[in-house]
Amino acid sequence: MLRVSQRLVSSRVGVSSAVRALSTSTACLSFKHSQRVFNTPQNRTDFxxxxxxxxxxxxxxxxxxxxxxxxxLRSRLQLTNEYPLSTLGRALTGSKSIDxxxxxxxxxMAQFGKNLINYYVTEHFLVKYPRLPTKVLNEVAYAHFSESSLSSTSTLWGIEVNNSTIIDSLISAESEQLRFGKLRFAKQFEDLTSQADEGIIELTTKDQRNRALGETTARAQAVQAIIAGIYAHRGRQAAREFIINHLIKNKKVDIDTLLQFPQxxxxxxxxxxxxxLESPVSRLLAETGRNSAAPVFIVGVFSGNNKLGEGQGASLREAKTRAAVNALKGWYLYSPLDVQVPSITEADANTQFKSVYVDKGTVVI
Amino acid sequence: MSSRLTAKTLNGVGSFVHQCKRVTLRYSNWGGSSNGMRAFIKNNLKDIASQNPQIEFLVEQKSGHPLIRGDYVNGRDKVVCVRNLDPNEIMVKFNLTKNSSGAKLKTNNKPVESINESVRGIWSPFHIDPQFRHKV
Known part of the structure; x- marks a missing residue:
């Protein structure tokens, strides 16, 4: 007999219908105290x-x-009047929201927006730095679309978290509309448990299911959802431009600090x-204080008559290694000019995509 | 996971988001020091609010001196007391609040501050022609 947990069923629904979920009601979990969100059919495997x-x-x-x-918020992000405020309010309703x-x-929306962001960010760096080792490329892209990065973006956008509890809002007779402009999500749950039915084996642990949404995750999802809303109301091109302007161009990562060369x-x-190329030769370019406590050596690494890199250090060996690292960084951080990302054709149907530089890959030591 | 790199955000590169998110105008219904503020709210606020849709305006009635308070995206706020000021002077204070980034005031001692490396590199005594190098 095929056995599944409720959690698995629900996540399956959520992912497969990411786009459709924009227009239909959501399929995400929102457990209340031991209350089922899903009506379970007689035949458990009839998904x-x-x-x-x-x-x-x-x-x-x-x-x-x-x-x-x-x-x-709509005005601050220049979302224009085509973007309905109801969608914006929905984007600020967390998946484990109190309402x-x-x-x-x-x-x-968040799931769909996440896919959009991941695609455009990865595409951008793949084309911009064609020689980056895959691990480094992934790390650079991750630094842009990770939850912590998106969360800091949401702070920059001035998105506030709703800190008042339901009781607070009832006591102060606060109107509901005031809460729509804030990010609403349940910060903690006493118990999210749903009892598994007979004959069902739970594959997720209780801890996993009971984990409430952290603020970072909730903020990141709000950003992703806002971008999905742009896609829904203003089209793919607008969403693409928004991602480029707000999540790629105005972010900075020192990529060279990510590169490490043990040998x-x-x-x-x-x-x-x-x-x-001719095999590299290291040559001493300048030095001072060889016999002192603070010597400085400048070493260049040459291939034939071409200088590949240069390094300085307090010992010849250190300077030599730094020179080699400098040369390797020069190679891996190569960025071709006038490149086009594949999605450029979305902007203008007449644009012909020029093929990009594809590298041979990293060196096997 | 926390040790993984997060990209730094540079507001103004590629896109700019206004830093002042909320302005609170506080006035007293009877206080004499609020005369200017009451006139400001009555005559100027509607225009200002329509000219600055990116800012949320809050009008608050409370006894005491009137004030303008700005809330910023970095989580800080700035409060300016506007007692006995006329609407024109309050306008100046409002613009000050609106255009501020919300960051603490600091003196800039250097002409340029950047997180980018200098494209020229720093000067090195080892990279000039040996005949012009300083000899000890």
Whole structure:
């Protein structure tokens, strides 16, 4: 018998219908105290028959219109009037939100937005630095689309977290619209447990299921969801431009600090052999205080008459290694001019995509 | 995971997001020092709010001297007391609040501050022609 946990069923629904979830009600988990979100069919393996047992509604546009914070946020991000405030309000409704039972949350949007961001960011760096080792490339892309990076972006956008509890808002008779402009998510759950049915083996641990959404994750999902909203209302091109301007161009990562060469001189030597260059030779260019406590050596590494790199150090060996590292960084951080990313054709149908530089790969030592 | 790299955000490169997210105007209903603020709210606020849609405006009535308070995306706020000021002077204070980044005030001693490396590199005594090098 095929056995699945409820968690698996729900995540399957959430991922496969990422795009459709933009228009339909969300399929994400929102457990209440030992209350099931899914109606379980008689035949447990009949996945098509699982259904939600609550019907979240979208935030009405008339309600969202009354939220000054939503107006300000839309204007601050220059999302234009084509972007409805109800969508923006939905993007700020966390997948484990306290009013997740009533209003549709951002889970489907976040998943879709995440895919968009990951695609455009990865494409950008793949084309910009064609020689970067895969590990480094992944790390650079991750530094741009990781939750912590997106979370700091959400802070820059002025997205605030709703800190008032349900009781607080009831006591202060705060109108609901005021909360729409803030990021709403449940910070902690006492118990998210749902008891597994008979004959079902749970594959996820209780700890995994009970993990509440952290603020970083909730903020990241809000950013992803806002971008999905741009896609839905203003099209793919607008979403692409937004990602480039807000998540790529205005971010900085020192890529050269990510490169590490345990055997720099050896790697450089192999590289020269592979590329058909003369084998590298290190030469002392300048020095001072050889017999003092603080000597300085400047070493250049040459292939024939071409200087590949230069390094300085307090010993000849250190200077030589630094020179080799400098040469290798020069090679791996090569960035061709006037490159086009494949998605350039989305911007203008007449644009012909020029093929990009494809490297042979990293050197095998 | 926390040891992994996170990209630094440079506001203004590629895109710019206004740093002042909320402005609170506080006035007293009867206090004489709020005369200017009451006139400001009555006559100027509507125009200002429509000219600055990126800012959320909050009008607060509380006894005491009137003030303008700005809340910024970095989580800080700036409070300016505007007692006995006329609407024109309050406008100056409002612009000050609006255009501030919310960061602490600091003196800039260097003409340029950047997180980018200098493209020229730093001067090195070892890279000039040996005949012009300083001899000990």
């Amino acid at each position: 098509g028959s699982y259904s939600l047992n609550y019907n979240p509604i979208p935030i009405p546009e008339s309600e969202a219109n009354l939220s000054p914070a939503l107006h300000a 997740g039972e009533k209003y549709v949350n951002n889970a489907g 720099a001189t050896r790697e450089l030597s192999r590289l020269c052999t592979r590329e058909g």
